[in-house]
Amino acid sequence: MNDPVDVLIIGAGASGAAVAWSLADTKMHILCLDQGGWMNPAEYPSTGRDWEAKFYGDWSTSPNVRRRPEDYPINDDNSPIKVVNFNGVGGSTVMYTAHWPRLHPSDFRVKTLDGVADDWPIDYDTLVPFFEENDRMMGVSGLSGDPLSPLTRPPMPPQPLGLSGPIVAKAMNRLGWHWWPSDTTVATMDYEGRARCINLGHCTPACAQGAKASTDITYWPHAIRAGVELKTHCRVREILTNEHGMASGVVYYDKDGVEQFQPAEVVIIACNGVGTPRLLLNSVSGKFPNGLANSSGLVGKNLMFHPYAQIYGFVNEPTDSNRAPPTCLWSKEFYDTDPSRGFVRGYGIQFGRGAGPVFEAVASEQKGILPWGADHHRVFRKLNGHRIAVSAICEDLPEERNRVTLDPILKDDHGIPAPRIDYTISENSRKMMEHGLARGREILEAAGASDICINNPIPWGGWHLLGTARMGTDPARSVVNEWGRSHDVKNLFIVDGSVFVTSGGVNPTSTIQAIALYVADQMKQRLANLFD
Amino acid sequence: MSDFNELTLTQRNDLRTVAAMIIPASDEYRVPGADDPTIQADMLKTLGRDTALVRHALDQLARLAGMPLAELDDAEREAVAKEFRGGGGAAAATLVRVVLQCYYRDDRVLRSLGLELRAPFPKGHVLPEGDWSLLDPVKARGGGLRRAR
Numbered sequence: 001m002n003d004p005v006d007v008l009i010i011g012a013g014a015s016g017a018a019v020a021w022s023l024a025d026t027k028m029h030i031l032c033l034d035q036g037g038w039m040n041p042a043e044y045p046s047t048g049r050d051w052e053a054k055f056y057g058d059w060s061t062s063p064n065v066r067r068r069p070e071d072y073p074i075n076d077d078n079s080p081i082k083v084v085n086f087n088g089v090g091g092s093t094v095m096y097t098a099h100w101p102r103l104h105p106s107d108f109r110v111k112t113l114d115g116v117a118d119d120w121p122i123d124y125d126t127l128v129p130f131f132e133e134n135d136r137m138m139g140v141s142g143l144s145g146d147p148l149s150p151l152t153r154p155p156m157p158p159q160p161l162g163l164s165g166p167i168v169a170k171a172m173n174r175l176g177w178h179w180w181p182s183d184t185t186v187a188t189m190d191y192e193g194r195a196r197c198i199n200l201g202h203c204t205p206a207c208a209q210g211a212k213a214s215t216d217i218t219y220w221p222h223a224i225r226a227g228v229e230l231k232t233h234c235r236v237r238e239i240l241t242n243e244h245g246m247a248s249g250v251v252y253y254d255k256d257g258v259e260q261f262q263p264a265e266v267v268i269i270a271c272n273g274v275g276t277p278r279l280l281l282n283s284v285s286g287k288f289p290n291g292l293a294n295s296s297g298l299v300g301k302n303l304m305f306h307p308y309a310q311i312y313g314f315v316n317e318p319t320d321s322n323r324a325p326p327t328c329l330w331s332k333e334f335y336d337t338d339p340s341r342g343f344v345r346g347y348g349i350q351f352g353r354g355a356g357p358v359f360e361a362v363a364s365e366q367k368g369i370l371p372w373g374a375d376h377h378r379v380f381r382k383l384n385g386h387r388i389a390v391s392a393i394c395e396d397l398p399e400e401r402n403r404v405t406l407d408p409i410l411k412d413d414h415g416i417p418a419p420r421i422d423y424t425i426s427e428n429s430r431k432m433m434e435h436g437l438a439r440g441r442e443i444l445e446a447a448g449a450s451d452i453c454i455n456n457p458i459p460w461g462g463w464h465l466l467g468t469a470r471m472g473t474d475p476a477r478s479v480v481n482e483w484g485r486s487h488d489v490k491n492l493f494i495v496d497g498s499v500f501v502t503s504g505g506v507n508p509t510s511t512i513q514a515i516a517l518y519v520a521d522q523m524k525q526r527l528a529n530l531f532d
Numbered sequence: 533m534s535d536f537n538e539l540t541l542t543q544r545n546d547l548r549t550v551a552a553m554i555i556p557a558s559d560e561y562r563v564p565g566a567d568d569p570t571i572q573a574d575m576l577k578t579l580g581r582d583t584a585l586v587r588h589a590l591d592q593l594a595r596l597a598g599m600p601l602a603e604l605d606d607a608e609r610e611a612v613a614k615e616f617r618g619g620g621g622a623a624a625a626t627l628v629r630v631v632l633q634c635y636y637r638d639d640r641v642l643r644s645l646g647l648e649l650r651a652p653f654p655k656g657h658v659l660p661e662g663d664w665s666l667l668d669p670v671k672a673r674g675g676g677l678r679r680a681r
Binding site: 105148170200322 | 555561578582613617628632633634635651652654655658659660661662666669670671673674679680
């Protein structure tokens with residue numbers, strides 16, 4: 001048996017890294033287990049001529065395609081939106097677009113304002129100091145003063161508008177609609193040991209320059225210097241409990257596949273909105289026959305994805321293609337509820353700068369706008385390097401029918417039951433997506449785009465895994481309390497996107513990490529009576 | 533180790549034939565077709581995890597053609613291709629993607645497109661800063677966040 005630790009964190013991604021770093025100043029013995037390993041930037045796709053092809057294989061966003069040893073399979077056949085993620089130190093921050101909006105203050109009061117879903121048990125103001133601390137740690141670029149977004153103070157200037165930005169900006173100005181340079185975690189100047197962005201191209205499949213913030217190069221070096229221990233290639237199978245109903249530690253498989261028990265005084269789960277309910281549902285015992293921390297029956301339920309409605313077209317002017325980070329502008333024009341639209345809540349808009357030649361050829365052939373035969377060359381030259389894209393990131397409301405359960409057949413390489421996703425896009429979301437596509441078409445037309453195509457939803461767009469262990473004050477209606485502690489197991493905490501009550505209409509990583517820092521701060525303030 | 537042996541000679545011939553149907557050579561753009569030997573060799577060498585689906589797609593093509601694709605006349609080949617594209621599913625999509633991803637990284641093709649023959653790292657690219665005065669109308673319109681209470 002391993003020596004007991006004070007705090008055991010499961011998962012070294014966005015939230016696990018943040019909570020580890022924050023708790024390090026307690027000088028407790030903190031151990032983090034991650035099923036993946038450290039990444040080697042020299043092997044990232046942009047270091048090779050075949051960088052685009054890798055996106056369809058070893059560097060696919062889908063774990064079911066990628067199938068690295070660190071990945072676990074996910075049965076998402078019964079979902080129009082497929083789960084995408086990355087497993088390893090840094091988690092999905094290794095493989096994300098680095099778009100960095102925050103949830104709005106109104107997102108925490110959905111029930112009060114619009115009569116749907118539930119209010120959060122915390123508010124935006126509570127998280128502000130943690131948003132700011134996180135922005136400093138991750139290193140954010142952007143432009144302060146956006147009239148329709150929460151006030152931020154990015155320490156670095158925004159990305160250049162490039163070629164694509166002005167095309168979109170002029171179209172939005174013609175329509176009189178809001179746009180603003182996105183906050184991103186792409187360093188636009190040298191920052192805390194990270195080199196500035198040199199526009200390697202699409203940032204999603206990891207940044208060889210290290211300009212994009214992923215927690216393996218932001219939080220983890222600081223946390224490890226402060227004494228946190230991180231063990232890689234350790235896949236946790238289940239959390240065990242003792243006779244008092246407290247978590248006693250975890251069973252995991254080490255890098256050699258040997259089963260181990262790691263005792264701990266406190267267990268923190270940071271495995272994302274799919275991995276966390278999977279682990280809890282796999283942690284069955286006599287006292288917890290329906291899975292750990294699941295007296296509410298809500299573990300795995302209320303899965304929210306953010307359905308993306310994407311529309312794109314091709315302009316005469318050259319765009320940035322693969323020569324820039326993929327997103328540089330956002331719009332909050334349609335973010336808030338307007339009853340005249342026929343749906344509640346709203347969506348943010350992300351603008352895409354373009355695509356590389358392989359991606360363009362593959363996507364356009366699939367859409368039927370790039371022909372086979374003699375005309376292929378002429379059409380490809382018209383399309384390649386001329387794409388602009390508009391994506392509506394729609395607020396998904398919690399519904400219990402959308403859920404993560406354990407697949408009765410599918411297992412990972414260690415024989416651990418894999419997650420199964422059952423998800424349907426709601427009628428409210430459908431209306432929102434149609435609205436977003438109609439507005440997107442207006443934007444593209446204002447930009448002079450042609451050959452317009454739609455992805456509704458983006459099928460491989462399940463980046464944002466939220467709501468499956470929601471926070472709340474009522475143990476019958478939530479899994480964790482307002483500071484992340486399980487209602488049922490007093491030394492068990494959850495800090496990832498599972499705890500979201502509602503999803504907002506923006507990328508969630510900034511808010512996920514702010515919550516992780518907030519939970520860590522609450523734990524530190526309550527150390528003397530943490531389990532009361 | 534070479535993966536050449538993973539496709540039969542007939543399958544390799546059909547791969548070459550269908551690749552030329554997708555992207556024929558062009559004198560106008562001074563580019564080879566996707567049946568070019570160098571590009572074909574790249575496909576066979578890098579099939580990797582796509583091998584099974586590509587083989588499946590080629591078998592589908594052979595079934596639809598009833599004989600080696602190359603032995604059909606143009607009209608018959610077009611008809612087979614149309615049916616293949618319409619009903620080939622994931623296997624057909626994979627085969628087409630393999631052809632496209634190898635074609636659009638060939639030096640001669642990239643040169644014809646005016647693209648540099650290099651990996652993105654370490655040189656990167658330079659972006660124009662753009663005209664930030666475009667933001668003036670947005671600033672002038674202003675606005676505010678929805679109240680949370």
